[in-house]
Each structure stands twice: as structure tokens, then as C-alpha cells.
Amino acid sequence: MSEDLENTLILTLEGGPVTIKLRPDLAPNHVARIKELAREGFYDGIVFHRVIPGFMAQGGDPQGQGFGGSSKPNLKAEFSREPHVRGVCSMARSQNPDSANSQFFICFDDARFLDGQYTVWGEVIEGMDHVDALPKGEPPRSPGKIVSMKVAADAE
Numbered sequence: 001m002s003e004d005l006e007n008t009l010i011l012t013l014e015g016g017p018v019t020i021k022l023r024p025d026l027a028p029n030h031v032a033r034i035k036e037l038a039r040e041g042f043y044d045g046i047v048f049h050r051v052i053p054g055f056m057a058q059g060g061d062p063q064g065q066g067f068g069g070s071s072k073p074n075l076k077a078e079f080s081r082e083p084h085v086r087g088v089c090s091m092a093r094s095q096n097p098d099s100a101n102s103q104f105f106i107c108f109d110d111a112r113f114l115d116g117q118y119t120v121w122g123e124v125i126e127g128m129d130h131v132d133a134l135p136k137g138e139p140p141r142s143p144g145k146i147v148s149m150k151v152a153a154d155a156e
Helices: 028-039 128-132
Strands: 008-013 016-022 048-052 056-059 088-091 104-107 120-126 146-151
Touching: 008 028, 016 028, 016 128, 028 120, 028 146, 120 128
Parallel strands: none
Antiparallel strands: 008 016, 008 146, 016 120, 048 056, 056 104, 088 104, 088 120
């Protein structure tokens, strides 16, 4: 586990826990939003509505279809040179670069064609096997759920 509990997320999937190191150095506003939503329990029970083998798993839409977000305003892009590789957590958005809200994705593999176009806000440091085990599909027939997402500093 990361030393910095305030910048560590515990994403509990049905298969087990996933530890994510947050990257406020890359995307301070996106990290603040993810933590704020996690602390409100926003992500608890939300499904991964788009899981593409060799590419990524996407979740964070309360309707579970890929078009929704939280009631909070969209975020201005915080693009960086950080590469989209296995375990990287990045924000999903529409065609508008400043439309990220609550949806995010976790890369299964090298997806560097996304570099500089999506905001990287974290990286999986433990439990990637649980992400790998999510049911596949667009949408999956029986989608995997986020049991809970907590900031490690708040976890019992």
C-alpha cells in the first residue's frame, strides 16, 4: 500500500480490492473530484459498462450506460505526458476535452494513442488481476460492479 493514504484509493470490486495511487501532481482537480465523489459514496454500486479486452474497463456513469455523470460541473482537461499503459487510470469524456465529470477508465494494456488527449489521474499499484477479471463487453451481459470506492485515509 502507498504511504500517502490521502492519495490512495481502495476500489473494491466483486472479485476483490484494487489499490490506486492517485496522481495530484498530474491532475490536481481530477484527483480532488474522484476523492470528493468517493467520499460521497457516488461510485458504490456503479457498473463497468464498457470493458474491452486488451484496451480498458470504463465505469463511473450512475445510469451504467456511458452517457451520464455526477451533478457536479464538468472538469477542465489536465492533460499530461503520462503514458496510457497497463494500470493507468484516466478520465473518460465526450468529444469536448473539458467534459470529464465522473466516468473513468483503467487501461488493460498499452493505449498510448490516448496520450495527451485524456486526463491521467492515477495508477493501479495492487489488485490489477481483479480489474482483468471484470466481465467483458460493450456493455457486458452481466457487468462487474464497484462494491465501494474509498480514500484509504477514510477506510477502517
